[in-house]
Amino acid sequence: MIEILKAPPFATVQDAGRLGWRTDGLPPSGAIDLWSLRLANVIVGNNADAPALEWLLGGGSLRFDRASAFCLAGARVEAWLDGMPVEDRQVCFAPQGSVLNVGGFISGRTLYIAIEGGIAVPRVLGSASTYLPGHFGGHLGRKLLAHDRVPLGPRRWPPPCFNPTWVERLPQPRDAATARFIFGPNWEDLSAIARTRLVGHAFRISPDSDRAGVRLGGKIPCEGLNFAAPSEPVIPGTIELTSDGSLIVLLADGPTSGGYPKPGVVIQADVPVIAQRRPGANLRFVEVTPSEALIAAHQARSQLADLANQVRPKRSRLPDTVSF
Amino acid sequence: MIFASPRIEPLGESAFLVRVGNDVTLKTNALAVETAAALRRVLPLRIEVVPAFATVGVIFNPATDGRVTVESLITEAIRNPQPLAPKPARRPAIIRIPVSYDGPDIDAVGAKLRLKRKELIKLHTGTVYTVMMLGFAPGFAYLGPLSPKLVLPRRPEPRRHVQPGSVAIAGAHTAVYPLDTPGGWHLIGRTNVVMFDPNRTPTAFLHAGDQVVFEKE
Numbered sequence: 423m424i425e426i427l428k429a430p431p432f433a434t435v436q437d438a439g440r441l442g443w444r445t446d447g448l449p450p451s452g453a454i455d456l457w458s459l460r461l462a463n464v465i466v467g468n469n470a471d472a473p474a475l476e477w478l479l480g481g482g483s484l485r486f487d488r489a490s491a492f493c494l495a496g497a498r499v500e501a502w503l504d505g506m507p508v509e510d511r512q513v514c515f516a517p518q519g520s521v522l523n524v525g526g527f528i529s530g531r532t533l534y535i536a537i538e539g540g541i542a543v544p545r546v547l548g549s550a551s552t553y554l555p556g557h558f559g560g561h562l563g564r565k566l567l568a569h570d571r572v573p574l575g576p577r578r579w580p581p582p583c584f585n586p587t588w589v590e591r592l593p594q595p596r597d598a599a600t601a602r603f604i605f606g607p608n609w610e611d612l613s614a615i616a617r618t619r620l621v622g623h624a625f626r627i628s629p630d631s632d633r634a635g636v637r638l639g640g641k642i643p644c645e646g647l648n649f650a651a652p653s654e655p656v657i658p659g660t661i662e663l664t665s666d667g668s669l670i671v672l673l674a675d676g677p678t679s680g681g682y683p684k685p686g687v688v689i690q691a692d693v694p695v696i697a698q699r700r701p702g703a704n705l706r707f708v709e710v711t712p713s714e715a716l717i718a719a720h721q722a723r724s725q726l727a728d729l730a731n732q733v734r735p736k737r738s739r740l741p742d743t744v745s746f
Numbered sequence: 747m748i749f750a751s752p753r754i755e756p757l758g759e760s761a762f763l764v765r766v767g768n769d770v771t772l773k774t775n776a777l778a779v780e781t782a783a784a785l786r787r788v789l790p791l792r793i794e795v796v797p798a799f800a801t802v803g804v805i806f807n808p809a810t811d812g813r814v815t816v817e818s819l820i821t822e823a824i825r826n827p828q829p830l831a832p833k834p835a836r837r838p839a840i841i842r843i844p845v846s847y848d849g850p851d852i853d854a855v856g857a858k859l860r861l862k863r864k865e866l867i868k869l870h871t872g873t874v875y876t877v878m879m880l881g882f883a884p885g886f887a888y889l890g891p892l893s894p895k896l897v898l899p900r901r902p903e904p905r906r907h908v909q910p911g912s913v914a915i916a917g918a919h920t921a922v923y924p925l926d927t928p929g930g931w932h933l934i935g936r937t938n939v940v941m942f943d944p945n946r947t948p949t950a951f952l953h954a955g956d957q958v959v960f961e962k963e
Contacts (some may be wrong), residue, residue, distance in 0.1 A: 426915045429866075444805065445798045446942070446950035447880035447887075546944050555925055556884055563950035607755045607763055652770045654879050655796045655803025657761050679798055687758030711768070716808055723809060736895025 423487040424537065429568040430482025431542065435560035437540050438471035440549035450658070450721035451551040451559065454534045454633055454673045454697035457595055457722060458496035462536035464730045465493040465513055465589070467582030472540035472575070477533040477568070478633070480526040482566075486516040490574065491538040491582055496698065497530030497596055511592075512698075513584040530596030530698045535600045538582065539575035553675065554633070582733050592725055595694035599703070601671075602692045602710045602718070603661060607654075608647070608683035611662075616643045620685055622705055625669060629701040633675040636696050639703065641667035644683070653681040659688035659696070660708075671696045689715035691722050748774055753780060753826050755887035757803065759813060762820060764802040770918065770935070772891060774800045775878045779955045789816070791823075797954045798879040799888070804872045840874060841956055843922065844963045847915050849933035851901075858898060867962055869893045870934065875920065877956040885942025886923030891916050904930035911936045913960065920960075934962075939945070 436459065439452025453459035453476055460470040460525050468474075494501060494510040502506040502523045516522065518535025527533065543550050543561050561572050601718060610630075612620070625638035629663060640665055649665045655678060656662070662670045662682040671688055672680075673696065688696060699705050708716075748767040754765045765948035766781055775797075781785035782797035785804060789935050793811060796803040805840060813946075847867045856866050875889035892915060901918045905928060908914075912923040915930035923929055941951045952958060 441791070442794060443884075443949060444794045444803070445880065445953065448884040448942075448944075448949060547949065553944075555927060556942070556944060604756060604758050607765075649779065652768075652799035652801075653760070653807070654763060654765075654798045654801040655757070655881075657757060657803075657805055659758055677882050678796065679879065684757075686823065686887065687756075687761075689758060712756055712759045713812065716813060719808060720760065730961055739917055740857055 423571050423572055425485045425487060426464045426566050426568055426570040426572070427485055428481070428483040429526065430477050430566060431478045431479040433475055433566045434552035434554065435473050435543055435550055435566075435572070436476040436552060437473040437550045438639060439674060440547050440551055440553070440559070443547060444655070447678055448547075448556075449553075449675055449678050450628060451553045452549065453534065455496055455534070455595060455694035457593075457691075457694040458532065458698075459534045459536070460726050461511065461589070461592070462493045462495035462534040463540070464726055464733060465495070465511065465582065466491050466536045466538050467578060467733050468538065468540050469611065470507065471725055471732065472536065474534050474536040474541060477524060478531065480524060480533075483521055483523045485521045486518060487571075488574065489516065489518045490577065491515050492522070493536050495534050497533040498528040499533050500525035500528065511589045512586050513582050517617070527700075528702070531700045532697050532746065535616055537574055539577050542573040542575040545701060549681060555675065574631050584733050587608040588729055588732055592729075594694075596698040597685075598692070598695045598698075600706045600708055601688045601695045602715065603686040603688045603707050604715055605711055606661065606684040606686040608663070609685050611647055611683060612643060612685055613643060616685075619643070621709055624706050627699045627701050627703050627705060631701060633673055633674045635670045635672045636699065638669040638671070640669075642669065643667065651681055651683070653679045656680045656684065657687070659690060659693045660684055661686045661688065674698060689718055691715065691718035748777060754817065754820055756822075760808050761803060761805040764804065764820060764824070765800065766802070767800040770799045770878070770890070772876055772878075773874070778802055779899055782954070784823050785820060786879065788819050798881065836959055841952065841958045842950070843869075843937050843939050843958060843960050845935040845937045845960045846937040846963045847933045849912060849914070851932040852934045855898065855932045855934055859896065861895070866896070866934070868898050870915070870920065871960050871962055873959070875958045877952045877954050878919075878959060879954050880950060880952070883923070883925050883927050883942075885950040885952070886921060887941070887956075889918050889921055890919045892920050898932060900930040901932060904928050908933065910938065910941070911938060913937055
């Protein structure tokens with residue numbers, strides 16, 4: 423168990439999401455920065471997609487009711503375990519009864535706290551992710567509050583073995599100011615000015631952003647676009663152009679369909695960049711091909727797989743002794 | 747308008763949109779729902795096939811399914827549509843949704859459309875609607891087409907909260923709000939039918955292609 427002592431302003435349980443329910447209109451939910459969720463889990467020896475805590479704002483504290491390894495990843499944060507500073511992207515061992523204090527975020531917007539064994543909340547429709555609008559999943563379908571006791575999964579033996587240098591060269595979405603995107607269904611409908619603006623302009627992240635999407639300041643001319651088009655399927659990463667000329671990038675809790683023009687879709691490897699940009703920070707878009715997007719996703723996947731192999735080396739299987 | 751042949755458009759590297767037309771008519775929508783069924787027959791079960799008004803979304807994991815493979819399977823399914831399963835002899839059952847027509851906007855809607863409450867209810871209950879797609883929120887089914895006499899633009903100021911079970915109209919559609927969400931549609935009634943329940947399978951009460959009538963409670 424962990425017990426929340428001081429309620430964080432906005433923390434939920436999230437895993438890799440609830441897939442397969444879009445025909446019912448249900449968005450996937452899950453970590454908005456999947457890369458950092460997976461990184462934190464892998465470092466602590468969990469399955470990459472195990473449920474962890476997602477903190478969207480700094481503050482709050484929790485107590486470990488059992489000794490556990492944990493790892494912080496995503497936003498850079500000031501944090502202390504029983505008064506000792508905690509570094510992110512490292513394995514930290516919390517003794518039984520120790521208290522983790524989370525301070526303000528220094529950079530980035532989304533922090534993941536993965537704990538050895540994972541968060542053992544009941545799964546709803548195959549996932550432990552919290553879907554706040556539907557009041558289900560995660561811990562009682564809501565944000566974490568003071569006095570909440572959240573169950574942990576069993577620890578595995580041996581404990582995670584991790585060398586801090588292993589992650590030095592891994593990308594940090596919180597430090598990126600550019601998101602790569604693929605032309606969307608309505609790219610051709612944009613005027614020439616609108617197109618150059620979309621790829622050349624720095625957009626400011628609006629404070630009006632949440633788990634459903636990030637709103638960007640800075641207008642795009644939208645003459646000639648059809649804002650009454652029939653609603654059609656969208657995915658996290660979809661860039662929508664609203665009728666006042668501002669852009670929205672959808673995230674994990676965003677709707678499964680939308681009627682706004684879609685000039686582009688942020689590649690899956692760079693959705694974490696969107697999730698980590700802080701309100702007021704700038705963001706640029708750069709166009710890539712689907713092949714480049716697939717390579718980026720493949721690189722991210724193999725980096726995590728390599729790291730997972732180092733943390734928990736796979737035992738070599740015994741050779742098949744039955745042979746003729 | 748229905749296109750001569752469906753178009754396949756990329757939606758990022760992990761999804762395709764199959765566009766069969768560009769309007770919200772029942773005919774285009776029926777083709778979209780049919781295309782979704784055809785795609786489901788050829789694609790692995792883990793790939794999500796999501797019909798909308800005039801498009802079908804195909805959402806997959808490039809790492810396990812392969813983007814080129816998925817695109818080829820879609821192209822193949824569209825080019826050589828397999829004969830549909832024989833139509834059931836009986837028409838699909840019509841789903842009935844009891845409604846008490848006492849929504850907060852019913853009088854304002856009546857005034858705008860110059861209809862008495864009774865006439866409005868008669869028009870709203872007098873049509874068998876088709877579920878054209880789900881979207882906006884879990885369990886939110888776009889039902890159409892609405893009687894032309896009931897067509898109104900959305901409210902200029904959306905509500906921040908709409909009660910679950912609110913029966914609403916806007917444009918050529920009617921719907922039941924499944925959750926407490928923001929909403930810009932006109933609320934004309936409410937129902938006790940639970941439109942979305944995560945502890946039920948399937949979770950949504952209605953699905954694309956279903957036939958629905960509203961009944962005055």
